[in-house]
Amino acid sequence: MPSERTVERLSLYRHLLSRALTEGAAHVHSHQLAGMAGATAAQVRHDVMSIGYSGTPTQGYEVEKLIESIGEFLDTPLSRNIALMGVGNLGRAILSDFAVRRPTLKIVAAFDVEPDRVNRVIHGCRCHSLEELQQIIWTQQIAIAIIAVPASEAQPIADTLCEAGICGMLNFAPVRLQVPQGVFVDDVNITIALEKVSYFAGRKALDRGRIG
Amino acid sequence: MPSERTVERLSLYRHLLSRALTEGAAHVHSHQLAGMAGATAAQVRHDVMSIGYSGTPTQGYEVEKLIESIGEFLDTPLSRNIALMGVGNLGRAILSDFAVRRPTLKIVAAFDVEPDRVNRVIHGCRCHSLEELQQIIWTQQIAIAIIAVPASEAQPIADTLCEAGICGMLNFAPVRLQVPQGVFVDDVNITIALEKVSYFAGRKALDRGRIG
Secondary structure, three states: OOOHHHHHHHHHHHHHHHHHHHOOOOEEOHHHHHHHHOOOHHHHHHHHHHOOOOOEOOOEEEHHHHHHHHHHHHOOOOOOEEEEEOOOHHHHHHHHHHOOOOOOOEEEEEEOOOOOOOOOEEOOEEEEOHHHHHHHHHHOOEEEEEEOOOHHHHHHHHHHHHHOOOOEEEEOOOOOOOOOOOOEEEEOOHHHHHHHHHHHHHHHHHHHOOOO | OOOHHHHHHHHHHHHHHHHHHHOOOOEEOHHHHHHHHOOOHHHHHHHHHHOOOOOEOOOEEEHHHHHHHHHHHHOOOOOOEEEEEOOOHHHHHHHHHHOOOOOOOEEEEEEOOOOOOOOOEEOOEEEEOHHHHHHHHHHOOEEEEEEOOOHHHHHHHHHHHHHOOOOEEEEOOOOOOOOOOOOEEEEOOHHHHHHHHHHHHHHHHHHHOOOO
């Protein structure tokens, strides 16, 4: 089993390679891909080797084939249909800005408890009531959910999703969700990310001699 | 210098400990904190030791003192004032949902290029034009910026911020920003996070025997 960081990097490589391909690149060297990804060339070679792809030493990797290999490795036979829980400001931002980025990952249904959101189409996605959750998850073969509800509602929503058979969640609520072993959860905690930026930015500012 | 993961965990511990404190907890054992944080007890003890705090073996850590110690370690003398670049859907979500989470980190100014956003107060934060950026960054002592603009605008905005003296950025745009050495950048890439969830959820589903 690869680590979470390896999977993140492979996803990033595919994204960068796809862009390079549209710009006409047929081959890419490990150090070039490393430069784009903010990694080391050794790291790139290790990651690429771990998915069973090998480039030719003189020409580098074939961009199209490497994209294909990463896809074979990353893309599971699991349904790529996603449910969005919560269509407040964050949910709307996710629908409008992120829904269309990957053809293989698609938000097919949204859910909310607010009467003025239910049964409406918001940024191209129909919003349903929670009563319909179980049925829609089964009929639409949804395996993944994005949790964009307030912190106090996140755990009950996660419980309902687990009962409905969801296998993975991307959680934006600032709580640690308790889930059964067979469910994978990743957290996007914007406050923690900001604290990290603040910490390392502070160290960099000290180095510059601006403060301290 | 601690690793990014260590800083993330310390930030998470503080968040969890603060909640435990409001619920009346005076002491916490490393295994309890580990359970809340999704870490191991050994990891917690290592992290806590690395900031120079030590608990008593029988009673565990004093919650209030540990929060204080983490603060002394994490909170830099750097200004905690933040600029938000871009007040579209994502920017509004950040302002409405995340602006008030930490008293020590505050979004004090927003910037946008859209005439119907500039000079308005949006979710309690004044939105300025880019022409005012340099002056406001200096007068408000802003050291950190959140980048919530479309991908095509992210690099020019980052360049402007670096020229204005910003030390750190939290970047939501799906591009790798090129910045000078003295600037720290962290990326929140929702597509990559979703691909990761999809990958590991797929593995968990295979384990359950539902598919494959």
